[in-house]
Amino acid sequence: MTPFWQQPWFWPAIVVIVGLPVVLLVLTELQSSLQRRGNSLHKVVGLLRNAVIPVIAILILSVQVTAAVDPSRPVVTQVIATVLGFLVIVFVLNGMNVLLFTNARKGSWREKIPSIFVDIARVILVAIGLAVVFRIVWGTDIGGIFTALGVGSFVIALALQTAVGPIVAGLFLLFEQPFRLGDWLDIGGTRGRVVEVNWRSVHIDTGNGILITPIGSLAGSSFTNLSRTGGTYPVSTSVTFTTDDAPAAVVALLQRVASGLPQLAPSTSPSAEPTGGSGYTVSFEVGGPSQEGPALAQFRMWLWYAARRAGLGLDGDTTDDFVTDERRDAALASIAPTLYLASDDVAALRQVVRLERYAAGEVISRPGVVPTAIRFVLSGSVELRVPFGDEQLPATRVEAGDYVGQTSLTREVVQTFQVALTEVAVLVVPVGAIDTIVRSNPQLARDIGAVIDRRHQDVADTIAARAGQLQSGVTSGSASGTAI
Known part of the structure; x- marks a missing residue:
């Protein structure tokens, strides 16, 4: 066995x-x-x-x-x-x-x-x-x-030659890959973002719905890939003002507002030109077609506020219900204790102060310029941001009752970006009027000096904290490399 x-x-x-x-x-x-x-x-x-x-x-x-x-x-x-x-x-x-x-x-x-x-x-x-x-x-x-x-x-x-032919043509189109998911296409005047591609069709989100285009039809027609424009995407829009507005002032305003857009492509400059009558065209470049809508929406909102501040008639409208004598007097009354104003001082300031409004995200002042007025915040919130390389570091906030532009008294340049976090209303007091008040009231000079010192310290602390973070990152990276 x-x-x-x-x-x-x-x-x-x-x-x-x-x-x-x-x-x-x-x-x-x-x-x-x-x-x-x-x-x-x-x-x-x-x-x-x-x-x-x-x-x-x-x-x-x-x-x-x-x-x-x-x-x-x-x-x-x-x-x-x-x-x-x-x-x-x-x-x-x-x-x-x-x-x-x-x-x-x-x-x-x-x-x-x-x-x-x-x-x-x-x-x-x-x-x-x-x-x-x-x-x-x-x-x-x-x-x-x-x-x-x-x-x-x-x-x-x-x-099935007739039925299969377009599908085969579409498959060869996909193999060539003239577009990808997320690209923006212009098909016969219809613009949208590619959200889906399958055997039969291409789905394009136009913002007003999904456009479903047979892939064979797309292969047999011309279209423009807006996402492949060399890194930037041109945006243009038309606006109107009154015929009484000076064209040079309007063009400068349009360029200034467009220059502040966060969507603006780096190393590009906006342009504006009159088109005749009361019409103007402004053009600028953004990072891609997906930014066109947000950029235009923000530009139009900012332009409304900027035109009111400049006294220009956007869309032929020169009225501004915000700037009234009653609101100006109420604002003066609210800042009188801060400036140690007597009744005679308030009466004198009525002729030189003015009210302004800023939209959320607008830059009230930029670093490197000497302010010509102090702006007292009546409502809203302003954030002071310190430039640090390509970054803007938040240093502090200025709320209602406080003010910005205090270095106008000492003729120092501004160190921070002053950015409106919400809609901000301010009362603008020219530096000449502040000088007159300070000469008769030394306590105001000491108060403004204290604010200047505090803001300088905020800037120094912010830069030191950021530099410390970068140094810690470099040290950690070096230690990790050594351990490896």
Whole structure:
């Protein structure tokens, strides 16, 4: 009698009994490690652990069990082998997809290949793989199958030439990749952002709904990719003023407002010109077409406030209900204690002060200029921001009852950006009037000097804190590099 360890089933069974747990344990640790690092391969390893390896073990046991009963290839074993072949195909394709496309570098050929073509290649490879599996496991004549598929595909292609032609043209359009998801297109005067691309159509968000354009139609027509304009996108809009407004003053106002837009592309300057009558055109450049809408909305809002401050009639309207004698007198009364004003002083100031309003986000004053007036904040909030390289660091806030422009008294340049956080109303007191009040009241000079010192200290503290953060970052980076 042959010893059991010399039986043909013994060693395959030992391989399954001992090897399967060990392999599963190793794959479990590998999957956990990849998942912790955020590597997409953990899903592929999970497929290998949970499906491929167990089916291989089942196939080994099935072959050994059925070999003693039926020396020929039993159906059960063939079915298991077919399932294993399919799982191996899925495993290989998923692994290739992760290695080639999921982690593709931006701008590489792998990242540029449309997903539709990847799907087509995947279907073809699955079909070929299944054909090979059926040939090996079941002995199927795959040559006849491919011949039949080829002839059938030719007949179907002739029958559906009109219907399939645009789709094929669209697929070649996607392979060329004249646009991507997120790009802005101009199709026959309709502008929008590409939000979806599939086999049949391109979905474009126009802001007023989704425009669905057949991909074949897009391939057979001209369109403009607004997102590929060399880094900037031109924006232009028309405005009107009254014919009594001096054109030079209007052009300067338009350029000044557009220059302050946060969407303005770096190293570009806005331009404005009269178009005849009361019309003007202003043009500037932004970072991309997605910024056109926000930039125009902010420009129009800021222009309304700036035109009122400049006394110009935007859209032919020269009225301003905000600037009234009653509101001016109320504002003077509110700042009288701060300036130590007597009744005679208040009466004298009525002739020289003025009311102004600023929109949220507007810059009231910029660094490097000597202010010509002190602005007392009546409502709203102003943030003082310190320029630091390309950054603007918030230093402090000026609320209602406080003032900005205090260095007009000492003829010092402003160190900060004065930015309106909300709609801000101010009372503007010219420096000449402040000088007159200070000469008769030294206490006001001391108060303003204290404010100047406090603001200087705020600026110094802000710069020191930011420099400390940068130094800490450099030190940490150096330490990390040394440890590595």
